[in-house]
Amino acid sequence: MAQLIADRREIDFVMYELLDAEQLTKHEKFEDFSKKMFDMIIAEARKLSLKEILPTLAESDKKGVEFENGQVKVPQSFHRAKKAIRDAQLVSTMEDPEWGGQGLPYLISTAIMEYVVGANYSLSGYIHMGHGTGKMIELYGTDQQKQLFLENLYTAKWSGTMVLTEPEAGSDVGALTTSAKKNDDGTYTITGNKIFITGGDHDLSENIIHPVLARVEGAPEGSKGISIFIVPKIWVNKDKTLGELNDVECTGIEEKMGMHGSSTCSLSFGGKGKCRGLLLGEENQGLEIMFHMMNESRLNVGFQGSTSASLAYLYALEYAKTRVQGKEIACLKDPDAKSIPIIQHPDVRRMLTWMKVHVDGMRSLVYYVGACFDKKEVSQDAETKKLAGDMLELLTPVVKAYCAERGFEVCVEAIQVFGGYGFTSEFPVEQLARDVKIASIYEGTDGIQAMDLLGRKLGMEKGMVYTNFLGEINKIISAAKEKESLIALAKMLEKQVNALGLTAMTIGGAAMSENYATAFANAHPFLEVTGDVALGWMHLWRALTAKNALENNPKEKDRIFYQGVVTAARFYIETVLPVTFGKMKSVQALSDASLAMDEAAFG
């Protein structure tokens, strides 16, 4: 099969036409860039991903990681791919050049990452998690800590991790038991066992910097008493040279249903009583600091869902164009009728269109969030800045959980388009489905994201942030109503937005009443309908943008593209959202049936 990741025309549409990325070059921070430069960097990322990264996907699944004598070995092909990514400086592209970044807008980095990360998510963890670790050090570290770690993390010379989970502390991080004791020299001695740590050990980097959550002796119980420590696999001397091995041991790796190229490690800290760490920030500030990394990681996990879906869709599309099977419905009884490519069967059309609207909708939403990062940072207008920050906070659990789930569903649908071949390992779609399933589990399960949306985000500023989110959708609806040909679609979306407002009020009110358990039993469907309507917003916005472009008499190729955007919006709003409307009715009804089930009645 051809090597496919994401359609560049579609990415350009989202970046430049929907979100006006070129306008960013007018801000002082990005004035040294031009659209031409953005295009060149993205083209380079695409070329490199197709040539060096995507070919590692199948090998990483079949061969996986090896664990020998306490050390993890990654698939051989990862070494070459990592070198290519580093040589092309495609890591931490949005960070300050002083620390090894390129100072690019977040939105442009999102497009780069769609290629570099989307081509093999297992590989990307070893390379890009150093950015999250580095960001915490940049924001909360001392000058010395920044000098010691930042550049090597941002440039992926060293790798990073996220070290939270313990056997008895999964979703409930506050239950962790790893301990820290202050030493006379200011370092801390860390003792404890962690599990499920992505990239916890490997041979792809000369050093791994672990940000570890632990409780300082005597600190309060629960999440209030958690601190965070920088624990290098190999100690880093004051002159940045590598010192002695720290007392961090990989005691095993998990066998998993997917992501075989990604090591999921059990780590023992201080088995010999000699694990040293540096406090990051203040004591007991650990969760607050880790949340910086977790929010970034949650968006990346949503991105994993949407990019995996993009790959799966493009593979299914290519297959549907070439697989010849069955006859046109009108010719079923004609023995002389020719068989046709399956893309011409109405049911295959339905599957492909369903996949496409979710892929394009999720991409638009993820890039919108990327644009919010930039607005929050560079906008001179206080209101725009605040709105961008609020949308980021509100949409983080939605992007994480919604894209993880829809991403998986799109991959499963791709298997269906392939028929029997989709179930075999001859084609990549079954691997994509296995790989992406984890997205709804790690970085806080989707259940935890739904609780975050209902319990924290919906109530932000007494509901005003959620109301403003609905207001942003209504702005697009009003603009679409100005176009004769979009009035019907705009009105249909308006009905859904009004229903979502009512749903939010109903469930939000219940969450603050004695009926809160019933509200939380409906939190997940509430997140789902929020995501569905957010995609409806993206589709109407896309259709409006495409309609405007069509009025300028575009070339034939572009005309077909824009008309496809409008038709896709029609499919989404006409066939997906009415189902959402039914789900909203169900959330509004606040059924307590699942809570009413006697535990014994479950069987």
Ligand SMILES: Cc1cc2nc3c(=O)[nH]c(=O)nc-3n(C[C@H](O)[C@H](O)[C@H](O)COP(=O)(O)OP(=O)(O)OC[C@H]3O[C@@H](n4cnc5c(N)ncnc54)[C@H](O)[C@@H]3O)c2cc1C
């Ligand atoms: C491949 C892989 C990679 C991982 N990488 C990392 C990593 O790099 N670093 C790291 O620290 N961890 C990592 N994890 C751990 C991951 O974040 C946890 O598995 C996840 O947070 C869930 O914790 P748990 O497995 O203990 O499940 P549990 O917490 O036991 O949850 C089980 C089920 O109960 C639900 N549940 C639990 N508590 C509640 C609640 N209060 N309300 C409602 N529902 C609840 C959950 O939603 C879930 O459906 C990884 C896991 C895997 C499998």
